């Protein structure tokens with residue numbers, strides 16, 4: 194079921210990790226951002242759109258993680274954009290002929306095993322580097338690309354509607370998940386990304402994270418601050434005082450504490466290895 198969060202902007206929430214698909218109404222159809230996860234949810238979204246007389250004229254994936262790269266045949270054949278870096282990362286992943294089989298294997302450990310349509314995964318059209326906005330006939334969707342959670346990760350800011358689609362940043366349930374593969378300074382990258390999001394925060398009325406609850410204007414700075422505090426604590430090697438981990442984690446989200454432990458350990462090993470402080 195689609196739920197309106199701002200004029201002409203609706204979300205479709207998945208049962209899986211509270212993933213949010215975002216629909217933005219344009220003049221000739223909709224822009225669909227991170228369509229969703231399970232087959233029946235994607236079909237439901239496609240039906241909701243066709244029932245309301247809407248077709249998808251453009252897609253966008255905020256970053257190259259499988260849960261943001263899915264599609265359903267009923268959503269049609271519109272171009273599905275991503276940043277140049279996102280698209281390069283997807284191409285690289287899919288150059289392994291077993292890539293989809295690995296994702297399917299990984300899903301076997303979850304409650305959505307066999308429910309995720311992988312056929313159309315990752316058919317991303319690269320936007321040229323430095324593209325400022327989504328090429329489509331609708332409210333301007335500014336691309337705010339940064340290096341933080343994944344290569345070529347981008348938030349979209351739909352200024353006319355006051356909506357920031359944050360991808361896997363600024364979640365109320367997931368702690369910042371750093372990209373620890375292949376970037377020289379994941380902590381500083383993440384802090385820089387938060388500063389970039391902060392530069393538009395004053396104009397945001399509605400914040401839609403890739404996973405978690407939609408936030409109002411009052412949540413934007415609070416979530417940026419909380420993520421920054423988390424990342425700074427990681428840098429200093431402190432245990433972050435963060436409601437998303439430990440005993441205060443929401444029921445069903447206890448695994449986020451394991452994500453935290455895992456990245457804290459990897460960062461500690463990294464700084465031991467190259468002698469960088471903290």
Ligand SMILES: [Zn+2]
Pocket residue numbers: 258260261361403404
């Ligand atoms: Zn995700």
